[in-house]
Amino acid sequence: MSELLNGLNDKQKEAAMYVDGPLLILAGAGSGKTRTLTYKIAYLLEEGIVKPWEILAITFTNKAAKEMKTRVESLIGENGNDIWLGTFHSVCVRILKREINLIGYSTDFNIFDELDKEKVIKEVLKKLNIDDKVYPVSLIKYEISNAKDKMIDYVKYKNDAIGDFRKEKIAEVYELYQKTLKQNNALDFDDIIMLTVKIFLENPDRLNYYQNKFKYILVDEYQDTNKVQFILISLLSAAHGKICVVGDESQSIYGFRGADISNILNFEREYPNAKVVKLEENYRSTKNILNAANEVIKNNKSKIDKKLWTENDEGEKICYKTLPNEYEEVEFVVDKIDEICKKENKTYSDFAVLFRTNAQARVLEEVFMRNGTPYKLIGGLKFYSRKEIKDLTSYLKLIQNKDDNISLKRIINEPKRGIGDTALDRLDILATENNISIFELIQDSNNLIGIRSAGNIIMFRDMINELIALKDKIKISELMKEVLKKSGYEDMLNQEDSKESEMRFENLMEFIGVAMEFENETADATLADFLDSIALVSDVDKLDESSEAVTLMTMHSAKGLEFDDVFLVGMEDGLFPSKRSIDEVDGIEEERRLCYVGITRAKERLYITNASKRTLYGSTTYTMPSRFVDEISDDLLDEESQENKSLRKRKSEDYLDNEYSQVDSIISSNNFIPKSTSNKSSFGLSVDSFLKNISGVSSKPSYESKSFNNDYTVGMQVKHKKFGVGVIKKIEEEGEDFKLDIQFENFGFKRLMANFTPLEIIEK
DNA sequence: ACCGTCGCCATTTTT
């Protein structure tokens, strides 16, 4: 036997070496799952059991795929590139690029993101004269996506809907939506998987080819696979059954997206000869943290019998703290981080703050910035959904795929070229009538007779044609620069000459930088490849562990990651577990699994916090601690936290009896605040400040307001009382304030808010 | 055609 596997424990070794048939690895959090998978691939290759290109390995994120690839390479040498290693989506796109013409799409296809999708649905609703108040876009999006996850195309959906008026309506939308996508030669996320399966089902020879090609299949995070993904994997492994899936049902947190936990629970039923290996030793966390996780998850009914243990130390007790409001909650976090950093030899990247909803991110950002604590926020405002990035992408998508009407509509009048809605509507109708794309329609100037902006449309068309001619002659990054020049986008931003337009331009430059990086990494990089790659990246993929900053993200995004010290913030019933999950039995179980994921991210220390009063979505409420906190027994908490726990329990009851009703009665009995209209009183006082006046409680701490300060310029030398001398590298507008990126001589890079930071200007 | 303003609405998680 090879020495290769010496780095594994017995169970891991057993899992790595079993390659004869279906294998289910039940891998608890922190049990060395990725390690086992990596070694398994290395073992397969080194033993000569399969060739690299005969391995199909599917991970949950691109980042995980990349990591695995490098690790395999460092274990066995240089041929990791030939392995088919990627997410379900990236692997399927790769297959579709070869096979999609079998189902009547062309290989130039574009991938539509959520925004494109919504646009199409809105258009369809309008065309079908369906009221989007009765059938909201969000609902339809969800219905279509759900159907596709279950392999239900619009024909079947329509059949199933007979007799149900509502469903019949939705079926109509689904049908036209799908036809529109096809006409645009575009796929949405769900199509990528569903159509791949469709090709296999309709073309046995193609299925056969890939069945023979992939002699060994591995799937990571198996608990998060949905029905179509299950079918895909089953089809591909049907011939030889050489399949290894790894997962942990306790970490299944994507049920809302169609992930089907029964895929993993019933694996042994699907594959009766399957071998099962349980990895139960945890290498990540202290005993206290692990016990807390175990205590929480044991309240779930549906789980496979499995208990994590560790030989690590007990570690510190868990800290549970309640703060008056969400601002002070985060201030506590920031102070704690500073305190630990000072005391111990830790860097900011050892910390993570995890939260349930993205809406919480705003306060986190505000307080971190004000305090000068470097942070990286994952998710939230996505780079690729910024207007300017979407615009440039739309140009590229149209250049790549002339049938993409959605992209064309987005940019035909961006920058403004005097082509308005009336003209566009006419083009749209005409194109639909002739069954061609809008871009094709405007190739013939005769089609534009009678349209006032015909001249402008012709100029637009010629410009795009020129860019199309350039497409294969120059590099992607060069093409992007050409687009910005020829389209007048660059001129538009220059003319605007505001802080905002400057920022937009910088974003575009950053985007071009991404393209350059792509060109360097990928041999023969085509525009299509680039567009696919940006459509399929997630925010976590871009997480840079090396940069010294605290990671702020949702618990969902945190899956698969680990940090020394973890803060779980906003642990309040209604927020976490979320209000909407509380009624559903399975809902609360999924939330509990999410909590389990959150807790098990921590290696050394775990902080759990909540605010007794929280303002979210514009309304302020008094909160109750999360039920998950109750599930952690007292002996795992430090003394102060135990007190807080019992106090808070009583206190929240008190709130309901006394304080809350008191405040409530003041509000309702007082004529200052008209209940029906808004939360502003006739004196312009918000409920917040009103409450502050009567009770001395405020949800936002008040800060001394300084005069509005935007005297700073890039390159200026400044002095901060804590960080000393530094140079301003970047200024970004942020509401009425400015973010300043400053490189300090002794304290490194910081991001500060101009209005909250006392800075002395040393030199201009 | 364009731009600004108003009011309504939802509001979990995302490959």
Next chain:
DNA sequence: TGGCGACGGT
């Protein structure tokens, strides 16, 4: 709270 669409004025 804020994002988005509808509407109306220029």
